[in-house]
Amino acid sequence: MTPDENPFDKFLQSKKSKIFKNKDTLLHTYTPERLPHRDEQINTLVDILGVALEGHAPKNIMVYGMTGSGKTVTVKYILKKLEEKASEIGALVRGIYVNCEVVDTSYRVLQTIANNLISEWEERIPPTGLPTDEVYTKLIEILEKYGGIVVVALDEIDRLVKKSGDSVIYMLTRINESLKHSKLSLIGIANDINFIDLLDVRVRSSLVHEKVLFPPYNARQLEDILRDRAKIAFYEGVLEPSVIPFCAAASAREYGDARVALDLLRTAGEIAERNGESKVREGHVRLAIKRLEMDTVIEAIKTLPTHGKAVLYALYKKTLSEMRKGKRFSEIETTTGELYQEYLNVCYFLGISPVTQRRFTDFVSYLDEIGLLNARIASRGRYGRTKIIKLASDISYVEEGLKSDPEFGSLFMRRPVQTSLEKYFSSI
Ligand SMILES: Nc1ncnc2c1ncn2[C@@H]1O[C@H](COP(=O)(O)OP(=O)(O)OP(=O)(O)O)[C@@H](O)[C@H]1O
Ligand SMILES: [Mg+2]
Incomplete structure (x- = not known):
């Protein structure tokens, strides 16, 4: 070993994947820079939300679609782009994403929105302990202090309503009546269109001003999504040509779910890697299908x-x-x-x-x-x-x-x- 060589180089080299360039880009948490086949939905959202850049409150929006149709990733993308453009032109606009699967009570929803607008640690609202009405009053104060347009996306809103009722949505759809210097708009995201029936008529009419539908992807569209992602996730030439069409066709049968398509591609790569192979083949995808089916059955049994x-x-x-x-x-x-x-x-x-x-x-x-x-x-x-x-x-x-x-x-x-x-x- 020369003095320049670090003995750990060899260790890291041996751990380096020959298949994945960046596996994290295939995880659910990754937000890609491009969203193929969602131009129509992006344009509609831009048309509705654009007025925020001119200081006006956008209309409230309901986003619907089956699982894996790109609702979450598109709304997160659009909120990020809205904030970027606002800071570029000097407009006061904030996009706040709330996952109601985790934040599932009225208190926690109000607290999460408020804390997103507070930068001082000691002013933050505690996770429990105050009456919900007080948190609401504090949110009004915080919004007024902010003095801009706040767009709140409530993802999995159907779960929130099923668990905690629609009172928080009622409060949020009325909050602008108490605001002078700022405005709040809502984007609700749901799988289950029927959840609207659970809402009080007054809440329903104010929440669903605009509707944006996310249809399931077909096999060709899933192929484009996978190809885009594969470029950043895998080394060049690692995927045999039939791998992506095969993953896309299998997931198109699973209700056009892009999450399934990406999981299949990632799992196929992992199987190839575990077997010490340098290429991902159709056989690996077949095994990945079985693997994911098994995971689904095991999960179902657990519950x-x-x-x-x-x-x-x-x-x-x-x-x-x-x-x-x-x-x-x-x-x-x-x-x-x-x-x-x-x-x-x-x-x-x-x-x-x-x-x-x-x-x-x-x-x-x-x-x-x-x-x-x-x-x-x-x-x-x-x-x-x-x-x-x-x-x-x-x-x-x-x-x-x-x-x-x-x-x-x-x-x-x-x-x-x-x-x-x-x-x-x-x-x-
Ligand atoms: N058009 C697209 N381009 C790139 N990736 C996409 C696209 N649509 C979906 N995805 C990816 O597919 C996965 C599922 O998408 P997403 O989480 O947005 O689905 P969803 O409609 O919110 O599903 P659910 O109803 O189950 O929450 C994510 O990893 C996302 O990055
Ligand atoms: Mg989602």
Whole structure:
């Protein structure tokens, strides 16, 4: 080693990715500089919000669209550009983004807006402790002191309303009546268009002055988005030509969700890297699809109540025992009555008291609704009707999900015979 060489260089060199130039640009938190196929929405937002640069309050806007259609990224982008232009021309305009999935009470919404406008630490409003009315009065004072136009984006506004009601939206849509030197405008962002029905008529009419719709992306549009991102995320020539069209086509089937498309591309790159390969191929995307499907199933299982898990475990056990007898997975199904008997066994092993068959049927319907099983009604002639039930996703995903559960993990004494994740990884 020469005196110029640092022994840590070799360590860092060995850690350096051969696939990713900058993986962070594929994460959900990254805001890109360009948003392909959102020109129409950007132009509409600019038309509505532009008056803020002339000192007027823009109309309130509702932004709608399915998940992954670019609502959050576009609104964040537009608020940033609005602030940039305002400071360039010397206008007093602030854009405040509030994620109502996290900030989900009236108090916290008012507090977050106020604190965004306060620079002195000691003047900041505490996260709890004051009456909500007092926070509202303080917000009015703070806005007046600011003396400009404030555009507040309430992302996931539907969740806020479902959790805490619409009183804070009512307050914010009326706040301009108490302001002389400043004005506040709202951008509400929601997945669920029906949430409007939950609002009081007065709130509805003042919140929804303008509507901006974000339609789902098609495969071609997703390709453009991915190509743009791949240029900054991957080294040149690392992606085989079919990778991006394949990711785009798979996610177009998933309701045109750009988040799924980006997750697929990132996961495919990670799999290639973990396997020590220098190129990302279509095979890696196929594995990534399975990986993400498995993550979704595991997440869904995590959120189930105990009896939901017990019903699923019973179905898993029945399916597994049929597979061991040589039956094909796709042909295995059971009835409500048979599954209830298996469920009673599971409860016995877990030492918990079972629910009634009626409640059990509710759990079956719920599991059907969230896509963990398929249930259909079948007529059995003079014996009436019954439900035919089968697992909806790969049995190995269900196994992984239940195994990682503290209560159910102990039921897996020996490893069943079906495919495991390792097997997928070694199959490329
Ligand atoms: N036109 C686009 N150009 C570049 N990236 C995009 C575009 N649209 C969406 N994305 C990216 O796709 C991901 C999902 O977008 P975003 O979070 O804005 O969706 P959303 O409509 O807010 O979804 P949700 O309703 O689930 O919150 C983000 O990582 C975002 O950067
Ligand atoms: Mg969003």
